[in-house]
Amino acid sequence: MPPKKKTPQAAARAALPTADEAISFLVEQGQQPMADAVTALADYTRSSGYDAHPVSGTTVSLYGPSELFDRARKASTAGLNTDVIKGFQQFLDGKWKPKQPATRATEGEKITTSVRAPEALVAEVKAAATEFATTRDWDMRRGYALTAQHVALQWLEHLYPAPKAKKTTAGRKPAAE
Known part of the structure:
Protein backbone atom coordinates (compact mmCIF):
# COMPACT_ATOMS: atom_id res chain seq x y z
CA MET A 1 0.00 0.00 0.00
CA PRO A 2 1.44 3.42 -0.92
CA PRO A 3 2.26 5.85 1.90
CA LYS A 4 -0.50 8.21 2.98
CA LYS A 5 -0.32 11.55 1.14
CA LYS A 6 0.13 14.66 3.28
CA THR A 7 -2.62 17.24 3.34
CA PRO A 8 -1.70 20.65 1.89
CA GLN A 9 -1.71 22.09 5.42
CA ALA A 10 0.66 19.40 6.70
CA ALA A 11 2.93 19.86 3.70
CA ALA A 12 3.01 23.64 4.27
CA ARG A 13 3.89 23.17 7.97
CA ALA A 14 6.60 20.66 7.08
CA ALA A 15 8.10 23.08 4.54
CA LEU A 16 8.48 25.97 7.03
CA PRO A 17 12.13 25.24 7.99
CA THR A 18 13.08 25.07 4.31
CA ALA A 19 11.10 28.23 3.62
CA ASP A 20 13.06 30.04 6.34
CA GLU A 21 16.32 28.90 4.70
CA ALA A 22 15.01 30.04 1.32
CA ILE A 23 14.18 33.48 2.73
CA SER A 24 17.75 33.90 4.03
CA PHE A 25 19.19 32.70 0.72
CA LEU A 26 16.99 35.04 -1.32
CA VAL A 27 17.93 38.02 0.86
CA GLU A 28 21.65 37.16 0.47
CA GLN A 29 21.16 36.97 -3.31
CA GLY A 30 19.51 40.40 -3.39
CA GLN A 31 16.10 38.99 -4.29
CA GLN A 32 14.09 40.93 -1.69
CA PRO A 33 10.71 40.79 -3.56
CA MET A 34 10.95 36.99 -3.75
CA ALA A 35 12.05 36.80 -0.10
CA ASP A 36 9.06 38.95 0.88
CA ALA A 37 6.71 36.63 -1.04
CA VAL A 38 8.07 33.51 0.69
CA THR A 39 7.95 35.33 4.05
CA ALA A 40 4.29 36.21 3.51
CA LEU A 41 3.41 32.58 2.74
CA ALA A 42 5.39 31.28 5.73
CA ASP A 43 3.78 33.84 8.06
CA TYR A 44 0.32 32.90 6.78
CA THR A 45 1.01 29.22 7.38
CA ARG A 46 2.22 29.94 10.92
CA SER A 47 -0.78 32.15 11.75
CA SER A 48 -3.55 30.20 10.07
CA GLY A 49 -4.50 28.20 13.11
CA TYR A 50 -3.02 24.99 11.75
CA ASP A 51 -2.18 22.89 14.75
CA ALA A 52 1.28 21.55 15.32
CA HIS A 53 -0.46 18.31 16.29
CA PRO A 54 -3.48 17.81 14.02
CA VAL A 55 -6.49 16.18 15.61
CA SER A 56 -8.37 13.29 14.12
CA GLY A 57 -12.05 13.12 14.84
Missing part, protein backbone atom coordinates in the same frame (compact mmCIF):
# COMPACT_ATOMS: atom_id res chain seq x y z
CA THR A 58 -15.13 14.97 13.82
CA THR A 59 -15.46 18.39 12.28
CA VAL A 60 -17.17 21.09 14.34
CA SER A 61 -18.36 24.02 12.21
CA LEU A 62 -18.29 27.37 13.96
CA TYR A 63 -20.25 30.34 12.59
CA GLY A 64 -19.16 33.59 14.14
CA PRO A 65 -17.50 36.96 13.74
CA SER A 66 -14.57 36.90 11.34
CA GLU A 67 -12.67 39.25 13.65
CA LEU A 68 -12.90 36.66 16.46
CA PHE A 69 -11.37 33.97 14.27
CA ASP A 70 -8.71 36.41 13.04
CA ARG A 71 -7.78 37.33 16.63
CA ALA A 72 -7.71 33.68 17.68
CA ARG A 73 -5.57 32.55 14.74
CA LYS A 74 -3.06 35.34 15.30
CA ALA A 75 -2.82 34.90 19.08
CA SER A 76 -3.09 31.13 19.41
CA THR A 77 0.16 29.30 19.93
CA ALA A 78 -1.42 25.86 19.90
CA GLY A 79 -3.98 26.24 17.07
CA LEU A 80 -7.74 26.47 17.08
CA ASN A 81 -8.31 22.70 17.32
CA THR A 82 -6.27 22.51 20.51
CA ASP A 83 -7.87 25.67 21.92
CA VAL A 84 -11.39 24.33 21.36
CA ILE A 85 -10.53 20.92 22.82
CA LYS A 86 -9.14 22.65 25.92
CA GLY A 87 -12.36 24.69 26.20
CA PHE A 88 -14.45 21.54 25.93
CA GLN A 89 -12.40 19.95 28.72
CA GLN A 90 -12.65 23.07 30.91
CA PHE A 91 -16.43 23.03 30.45
CA LEU A 92 -16.75 19.31 31.21
CA ASP A 93 -14.52 19.68 34.30
CA GLY A 94 -16.69 22.56 35.58
CA LYS A 95 -13.73 24.97 35.48
CA TRP A 96 -15.43 27.30 32.99
CA LYS A 97 -19.11 28.01 32.38
CA PRO A 98 -20.63 29.34 29.17
CA LYS A 99 -23.29 32.03 29.10
CA GLN A 100 -26.80 31.59 27.83
CA PRO A 101 -26.80 31.83 24.03
CA ALA A 102 -28.70 34.80 22.71
CA THR A 103 -29.44 36.21 19.33
CA ARG A 104 -26.64 38.54 18.38
CA ALA A 105 -26.60 41.72 16.40
CA THR A 106 -25.62 41.09 12.82
CA GLU A 107 -22.85 43.69 12.96
CA GLY A 108 -19.64 42.76 11.25
CA GLU A 109 -18.82 39.97 8.88
CA LYS A 110 -19.71 36.44 9.96
CA ILE A 111 -17.88 33.44 8.59
CA THR A 112 -17.77 29.72 9.12
CA THR A 113 -14.59 28.03 10.20
CA SER A 114 -14.07 24.41 11.13
CA VAL A 115 -12.15 22.75 13.89
CA ARG A 116 -11.62 19.08 14.62
CA ALA A 117 -12.13 17.38 17.94
CA PRO A 118 -12.39 13.76 19.04
CA GLU A 119 -15.88 12.50 18.25
CA ALA A 120 -16.44 11.12 21.76
CA LEU A 121 -15.49 14.48 23.30
CA VAL A 122 -17.90 16.39 21.03
CA ALA A 123 -20.70 13.96 21.92
CA GLU A 124 -19.94 14.37 25.62
CA VAL A 125 -19.98 18.17 25.31
CA LYS A 126 -23.30 18.09 23.43
CA ALA A 127 -24.90 16.01 26.19
CA ALA A 128 -23.35 18.10 28.99
CA ALA A 129 -24.40 21.36 27.27
CA THR A 130 -28.00 20.18 27.05
CA GLU A 131 -28.00 19.16 30.71
CA PHE A 132 -26.27 22.41 31.74
CA ALA A 133 -28.83 24.54 29.89
CA THR A 134 -31.82 22.50 31.01
CA THR A 135 -30.92 22.79 34.70
CA ARG A 136 -30.86 26.56 34.25
CA ASP A 137 -34.20 26.67 32.39
CA TRP A 138 -32.56 28.18 29.32
CA ASP A 139 -34.46 28.33 26.06
CA MET A 140 -33.80 25.11 24.15
CA ARG A 141 -35.40 26.12 20.84
CA ARG A 142 -33.28 25.88 17.73
CA GLY A 143 -30.89 28.79 17.55
CA TYR A 144 -31.07 29.40 21.31
CA ALA A 145 -30.05 25.99 22.70
CA LEU A 146 -26.57 25.62 24.13
CA THR A 147 -24.59 23.42 21.73
CA ALA A 148 -21.01 22.24 21.38
CA GLN A 149 -20.60 24.99 18.76
CA HIS A 150 -21.76 27.65 21.26
CA VAL A 151 -19.38 26.27 23.87
CA ALA A 152 -16.48 26.42 21.39
CA LEU A 153 -17.30 29.98 20.23
CA GLN A 154 -17.73 31.28 23.77
CA TRP A 155 -14.47 29.66 24.81
CA LEU A 156 -12.62 31.35 21.94
CA GLU A 157 -14.26 34.68 22.92
CA HIS A 158 -13.09 34.02 26.50
CA LEU A 159 -9.51 33.29 25.39
CA TYR A 160 -9.27 36.04 22.79
CA PRO A 161 -11.58 38.89 23.85
CA ALA A 162 -12.21 41.86 21.59
CA PRO A 163 -10.13 44.88 22.50
CA LYS A 164 -12.02 47.33 24.63
CA ALA A 165 -12.94 50.58 22.92
CA LYS A 166 -11.01 53.52 24.31
CA LYS A 167 -13.11 56.26 25.81
CA THR A 168 -12.63 59.59 24.15
CA THR A 169 -13.00 62.95 25.80
CA ALA A 170 -13.51 64.83 22.55
CA GLY A 171 -16.12 67.56 22.90
CA ARG A 172 -16.21 67.37 26.68
CA LYS A 173 -15.53 70.31 28.92
CA PRO A 174 -12.83 69.87 31.53
CA ALA A 175 -14.12 69.21 35.01
CA ALA A 176 -14.42 72.27 37.25
CA GLU A 177 -12.02 72.32 40.14
Whole structure:
Protein backbone atom coordinates (compact mmCIF):
# COMPACT_ATOMS: atom_id res chain seq x y z
CA MET A 1 0.00 0.00 0.00
CA PRO A 2 1.44 3.42 -0.92
CA PRO A 3 2.26 5.85 1.90
CA LYS A 4 -0.50 8.21 2.98
CA LYS A 5 -0.32 11.55 1.14
CA LYS A 6 0.13 14.66 3.28
CA THR A 7 -2.62 17.24 3.34
CA PRO A 8 -1.70 20.65 1.89
CA GLN A 9 -1.71 22.09 5.42
CA ALA A 10 0.66 19.40 6.70
CA ALA A 11 2.93 19.86 3.70
CA ALA A 12 3.01 23.64 4.27
CA ARG A 13 3.89 23.17 7.97
CA ALA A 14 6.60 20.66 7.08
CA ALA A 15 8.10 23.08 4.54
CA LEU A 16 8.48 25.97 7.03
CA PRO A 17 12.13 25.24 7.99
CA THR A 18 13.08 25.07 4.31
CA ALA A 19 11.10 28.23 3.62
CA ASP A 20 13.06 30.04 6.34
CA GLU A 21 16.32 28.90 4.70
CA ALA A 22 15.01 30.04 1.32
CA ILE A 23 14.18 33.48 2.73
CA SER A 24 17.75 33.90 4.03
CA PHE A 25 19.19 32.70 0.72
CA LEU A 26 16.99 35.04 -1.32
CA VAL A 27 17.93 38.02 0.86
CA GLU A 28 21.65 37.16 0.47
CA GLN A 29 21.16 36.97 -3.31
CA GLY A 30 19.51 40.40 -3.39
CA GLN A 31 16.10 38.99 -4.29
CA GLN A 32 14.09 40.93 -1.69
CA PRO A 33 10.71 40.79 -3.56
CA MET A 34 10.95 36.99 -3.75
CA ALA A 35 12.05 36.80 -0.10
CA ASP A 36 9.06 38.95 0.88
CA ALA A 37 6.71 36.63 -1.04
CA VAL A 38 8.07 33.51 0.69
CA THR A 39 7.95 35.33 4.05
CA ALA A 40 4.29 36.21 3.51
CA LEU A 41 3.41 32.58 2.74
CA ALA A 42 5.39 31.28 5.73
CA ASP A 43 3.78 33.84 8.06
CA TYR A 44 0.32 32.90 6.78
CA THR A 45 1.01 29.22 7.38
CA ARG A 46 2.22 29.94 10.92
CA SER A 47 -0.78 32.15 11.75
CA SER A 48 -3.55 30.20 10.07
CA GLY A 49 -4.50 28.20 13.11
CA TYR A 50 -3.02 24.99 11.75
CA ASP A 51 -2.18 22.89 14.75
CA ALA A 52 1.28 21.55 15.32
CA HIS A 53 -0.46 18.31 16.29
CA PRO A 54 -3.48 17.81 14.02
CA VAL A 55 -6.49 16.18 15.61
CA SER A 56 -8.37 13.29 14.12
CA GLY A 57 -12.05 13.12 14.84
CA THR A 58 -15.13 14.97 13.82
CA THR A 59 -15.46 18.39 12.28
CA VAL A 60 -17.17 21.09 14.34
CA SER A 61 -18.36 24.02 12.21
CA LEU A 62 -18.29 27.37 13.96
CA TYR A 63 -20.25 30.34 12.59
CA GLY A 64 -19.16 33.59 14.14
CA PRO A 65 -17.50 36.96 13.74
CA SER A 66 -14.57 36.90 11.34
CA GLU A 67 -12.67 39.25 13.65
CA LEU A 68 -12.90 36.66 16.46
CA PHE A 69 -11.37 33.97 14.27
CA ASP A 70 -8.71 36.41 13.04
CA ARG A 71 -7.78 37.33 16.63
CA ALA A 72 -7.71 33.68 17.68
CA ARG A 73 -5.57 32.55 14.74
CA LYS A 74 -3.06 35.34 15.30
CA ALA A 75 -2.82 34.90 19.08
CA SER A 76 -3.09 31.13 19.41
CA THR A 77 0.16 29.30 19.93
CA ALA A 78 -1.42 25.86 19.90
CA GLY A 79 -3.98 26.24 17.07
CA LEU A 80 -7.74 26.47 17.08
CA ASN A 81 -8.31 22.70 17.32
CA THR A 82 -6.27 22.51 20.51
CA ASP A 83 -7.87 25.67 21.92
CA VAL A 84 -11.39 24.33 21.36
CA ILE A 85 -10.53 20.92 22.82
CA LYS A 86 -9.14 22.65 25.92
CA GLY A 87 -12.36 24.69 26.20
CA PHE A 88 -14.45 21.54 25.93
CA GLN A 89 -12.40 19.95 28.72
CA GLN A 90 -12.65 23.07 30.91
CA PHE A 91 -16.43 23.03 30.45
CA LEU A 92 -16.75 19.31 31.21
CA ASP A 93 -14.52 19.68 34.30
CA GLY A 94 -16.69 22.56 35.58
CA LYS A 95 -13.73 24.97 35.48
CA TRP A 96 -15.43 27.30 32.99
CA LYS A 97 -19.11 28.01 32.38
CA PRO A 98 -20.63 29.34 29.17
CA LYS A 99 -23.29 32.03 29.10
CA GLN A 100 -26.80 31.59 27.83
CA PRO A 101 -26.80 31.83 24.03
CA ALA A 102 -28.70 34.80 22.71
CA THR A 103 -29.44 36.21 19.33
CA ARG A 104 -26.64 38.54 18.38
CA ALA A 105 -26.60 41.72 16.40
CA THR A 106 -25.62 41.09 12.82
CA GLU A 107 -22.85 43.69 12.96
CA GLY A 108 -19.64 42.76 11.25
CA GLU A 109 -18.82 39.97 8.88
CA LYS A 110 -19.71 36.44 9.96
CA ILE A 111 -17.88 33.44 8.59
CA THR A 112 -17.77 29.72 9.12
CA THR A 113 -14.59 28.03 10.20
CA SER A 114 -14.07 24.41 11.13
CA VAL A 115 -12.15 22.75 13.89
CA ARG A 116 -11.62 19.08 14.62
CA ALA A 117 -12.13 17.38 17.94
CA PRO A 118 -12.39 13.76 19.04
CA GLU A 119 -15.88 12.50 18.25
CA ALA A 120 -16.44 11.12 21.76
CA LEU A 121 -15.49 14.48 23.30
CA VAL A 122 -17.90 16.39 21.03
CA ALA A 123 -20.70 13.96 21.92
CA GLU A 124 -19.94 14.37 25.62
CA VAL A 125 -19.98 18.17 25.31
CA LYS A 126 -23.30 18.09 23.43
CA ALA A 127 -24.90 16.01 26.19
CA ALA A 128 -23.35 18.10 28.99
CA ALA A 129 -24.40 21.36 27.27
CA THR A 130 -28.00 20.18 27.05
CA GLU A 131 -28.00 19.16 30.71
CA PHE A 132 -26.27 22.41 31.74
CA ALA A 133 -28.83 24.54 29.89
CA THR A 134 -31.82 22.50 31.01
CA THR A 135 -30.92 22.79 34.70
CA ARG A 136 -30.86 26.56 34.25
CA ASP A 137 -34.20 26.67 32.39
CA TRP A 138 -32.56 28.18 29.32
CA ASP A 139 -34.46 28.33 26.06
CA MET A 140 -33.80 25.11 24.15
CA ARG A 141 -35.40 26.12 20.84
CA ARG A 142 -33.28 25.88 17.73
CA GLY A 143 -30.89 28.79 17.55
CA TYR A 144 -31.07 29.40 21.31
CA ALA A 145 -30.05 25.99 22.70
CA LEU A 146 -26.57 25.62 24.13
CA THR A 147 -24.59 23.42 21.73
CA ALA A 148 -21.01 22.24 21.38
CA GLN A 149 -20.60 24.99 18.76
CA HIS A 150 -21.76 27.65 21.26
CA VAL A 151 -19.38 26.27 23.87
CA ALA A 152 -16.48 26.42 21.39
CA LEU A 153 -17.30 29.98 20.23
CA GLN A 154 -17.73 31.28 23.77
CA TRP A 155 -14.47 29.66 24.81
CA LEU A 156 -12.62 31.35 21.94
CA GLU A 157 -14.26 34.68 22.92
CA HIS A 158 -13.09 34.02 26.50
CA LEU A 159 -9.51 33.29 25.39
CA TYR A 160 -9.27 36.04 22.79
CA PRO A 161 -11.58 38.89 23.85
CA ALA A 162 -12.21 41.86 21.59
CA PRO A 163 -10.13 44.88 22.50
CA LYS A 164 -12.02 47.33 24.63
CA ALA A 165 -12.94 50.58 22.92
CA LYS A 166 -11.01 53.52 24.31
CA LYS A 167 -13.11 56.26 25.81
CA THR A 168 -12.63 59.59 24.15
CA THR A 169 -13.00 62.95 25.80
CA ALA A 170 -13.51 64.83 22.55
CA GLY A 171 -16.12 67.56 22.90
CA ARG A 172 -16.21 67.37 26.68
CA LYS A 173 -15.53 70.31 28.92
CA PRO A 174 -12.83 69.87 31.53
CA ALA A 175 -14.12 69.21 35.01
CA ALA A 176 -14.42 72.27 37.25
CA GLU A 177 -12.02 72.32 40.14
